[in-house]
Amino acid sequence: MSPYTLRYYEREGLIIPQRDKNDRRYYTKQDIGWIGFLLHLKGTGMSMNEIKKYVELRAQGDNTISQRKELLQQVQTNSLSRINEMKMHLEVLNHKIDWYEGKLDHSISEEFADYLKRFE
Amino acid sequence: MSPYTLRYYEREGLIIPQRDKNDRRYYTKQDIGWIGFLLHLKGTGMSMNEIKKYVELRAQGDNTISQRKELLQQVQTNSLSRINEMKMHLEVLNHKIDWYEGKLDHSISEEFADYLKRFE
DNA sequence: TTATTACTTAGAGCGTACTCTAAGTCAAGA
DNA sequence: TCTTGACTTAGAGTACGCTCTAAGTAATAA
Numbered sequence: 001m002s003p004y005t006l007r008y009y010e011r012e013g014l015i016i017p018q019r020d021k022n023d024r025r026y027y028t029k030q031d032i033g034w035i036g037f038l039l040h041l042k043g044t045g046m047s048m049n050e051i052k053k054y055v056e057l058r059a060q061g062d063n064t065i066s067q068r069k070e071l072l073q074q075v076q077t078n079s080l081s082r083i084n085e086m087k088m089h090l091e092v093l094n095h096k097i098d099w100y101e102g103k104l105d106h107s108i109s110e111e112f113a114d115y116l117k118r119f120e
Numbered sequence: 121m122s123p124y125t126l127r128y129y130e131r132e133g134l135i136i137p138q139r140d141k142n143d144r145r146y147y148t149k150q151d152i153g154w155i156g157f158l159l160h161l162k163g164t165g166m167s168m169n170e171i172k173k174y175v176e177l178r179a180q181g182d183n184t185i186s187q188r189k190e191l192l193q194q195v196q197t198n199s200l201s202r203i204n205e206m207k208m209h210l211e212v213l214n215h216k217i218d219w220y221e222g223k224l225d226h227s228i229s230e231e232f233a234d235y236l237k238r239f240e
Numbered sequence: 241t242t243a244t245t246a247c248t249t250a251g252a253g254c255g256t257a258c259t260c261t262a263a264g265t266c267a268a269g270a
Numbered sequence: 271t272c273t274t275g276a277c278t279t280a281g282a283g284t285a286c287g288c289t290c291t292a293a294g295t296a297a298t299a300a
Contacts, residue, residue, distance in 0.1 A: 002258085002259075004258070004259045004260070005257085005258065005259080007259095008257075008258060008259080022265095022266070022267075023265095024266095047256080047257090048256070048257065048258095049256090
């Protein structure tokens with residue numbers, strides 16, 4: 001993670017690092033843990049806006065826990081769908097690669113265009 | 121897929137639709153099949169630049185087949201890595217959701233911060 | 241014949257998530 | 271004391287993938 005990204009996240013209100021007596025930033029273990037968690041959220045495909053929403057809810061305290069949970073569950077559902085979509089698209093890619101193998105082997109192979117029709 | 125996107129792909133050289141006598145576009149079954157395949161490529165996470173590269177190779181004929189196959193294999197590898205990454209990030213999300221369940225149940229639960237340390 | 245409608249083009253604009261620049265401050269080493 | 275270097279800020283710029291606008295043309299309906 002670049003310092004640029006760190007500043008950007010800070011500007012967006014996702015992180016609030018500590019400051020020393022000279023007003024310079026330092027990151028506590030908690031700060032770093034929190035940033036790590038943000039990266040996990042990002043990694044699931046959560047957008048900046050969703051993360052901001054989550055951070056706002058968090059700032060409002062314990063009575064937003066169920067909302068936060070719902071938000072994360074939504075993200076979880078979306079993420080799983082995206083994974084499944086990618087897997088489906090990968091299957092076509094796999095088939096195309098196999099088809100290239102066939103072409104390279106000069107063996108008989110179903111026309112790829114015909115195969116593709118199965119996905120329409 | 122919006123007509124805007126279709127024009128965009130055309131400008132980028134990914135598709136070359138047919139034209140009628142009045143110079144208006146029409147898409148043959150092959151065109152549509154090709155667009156469908158492009159969407160599968162996109163769906164695996166392939167970037168416009170990678171797709172353009174692929175299209176260029178394709179335009180050069182059969183002696184680029186092994187290069188095209190290698191390109192797709194690279195995309196396949198990247199896509200699988202991304203899926204696995206997402207799964208890992210999802211595990212953390214799942215745990216956080218479970219932790220919220222715990223909080224909501226007022227039952228004892230490991231501090232999430234402690235759990236997160238396991239990923240550092 | 242005129243008006244409407246559906247297309248055409250080039251090019252500008254947008255949303256997202258960064259990434260970088262420029263100008264300034266300030267503590268520490270030579 | 272000077273200078274170096276590491277930080278600070280606000281704001282501009284970039285890459286990607288679209289998305290939209292404006293101005294023009296041309297076939298069809300009234």
